[in-house]
Amino acid sequence: MIDKFELKVQNLSKKIKKNEILKNISFNGKSGEVIGIVGSNGAGKSSLFKILSDLWNSDNGDILINGNDIKKMLYKDFYISALIENVNLYENLSGIDNIKIISQLYNIKDSGYIDYLVNSFKLVENINKKVSSYSLGMKQKLGLILTLIPAYDLLILDEPTNSLDIESVQVLHDIIKDLKTKNKLIIISSHILEELENICDRIFILSNGEISYEYNKYDNDYAYIVFDKEITKIMFENLIDLELLEIVSTNQVRIPSNLLNYLISNLDKLDLKIEKVSKNADLKYEFKKISGGANG
Known part of the structure; x- marks a missing residue:
């Protein structure tokens, strides 16, 4: 041993x-x-x-x-x-x-x-x-x-x-x-x-x-933000470099963690409210992207 x-x-x-x-x-x-x-x-x-x-x-x-x-x-x-x-x-x-x-x-x-x-x-x-x-x-x-x-x-x-x-x-x-x-x-x-x-x-x-x-689990390079309504990438074009933002689902985005506070402080320019912020990767999203959603 x-x-x-x-x-x-x-x-x-x-x-x-x-x-x-x-x-x-x-x-x-x-x-x-x-x-x-x-x-x-x-x-x-x-x-x-x-x-x-x-x-x-x-x-x-x-x-x-x-x-x-x-x-x-x-x-x-x-x-x-x-x-x-x-x-x-x-x-x-x-x-x-x-x-x-x-x-x-x-x-x-x-x-x-x-x-x-x-x-x-x-x-x-x-x-x-x-x-x-x-x-x-x-x-x-x-x-x-x-x-x-x-x-x-x-x-x-x-x-x-x-x-x-x-x-x-x-x-x-x-x-x-x-x-x-x-x-x-x-x-x-x-x-x-x-x-x-x-x-x-x-x-x-x-x-x-x-x-x-x-x-x-302990990787904090990205932040995952869930909003109260459906979003599109173009909505954020005046706030953030769109190359750094990824749409994870209909109401969720992924951005570098160092941009999280900036985005939150400027949300008054958008008609959006945050429902959840997570510092961990969305494993379901990554799995679905790789496998097409088939579990096993």
Whole structure:
């Protein structure tokens, strides 16, 4: 286990037959950070996660931990736990037997943490029943418990809230926020943009196997202003250089943050009122612009 580390993904590429599913993927992350990956179906999210988890090999590129090849460190100094695509469980066994297998495999002796997870996800009443009798949501909860039990540095979660009820989604979010304080690096994908915005420090939009946009929660380079009525770009021509202004939606604009106060102080020249000002990027807008609005 490493107290603090930096992950560097450099120029990862992957082909299946003649189909290039990942193209020169590069990004970094560090312990104590939550990174989100979003993209339409077929964008390459699960393929990327399989390579990061050492389930697949890439054709090109490197994955480094503190400058060292991750393959040389795995299961010696650096540990990964991952939940990717479908949850694989021993369905002929009970939930508790599945937990015992993982606990023995990873030499986990902290029964208190296991009890906490089982109670938090409300599986207590069904933990002794065969997994084959579980609903999809219950199987997802058990899969999350099995993924969270091992000691790890990097946690990879591929759309982990699928089939979960609202209460369980909040439980998972709380756990992720706690893991962040313990210097874990969490990489997560989701169909729900608002979910990622709530828990992630940075979000990468994946499109056609490439990273097309990076969203940083703490990036204050732009201001997003929502007005009380529909707007057009030409309305602002006497106030601001129109090259610096972008219409985000029918009543929202994006401008450089250093122009925000100037624009606000001169709004009396326009018949407009401000309903909302945000310093964070409009992730929905960026995703729609890149993907055409298809979520996945």
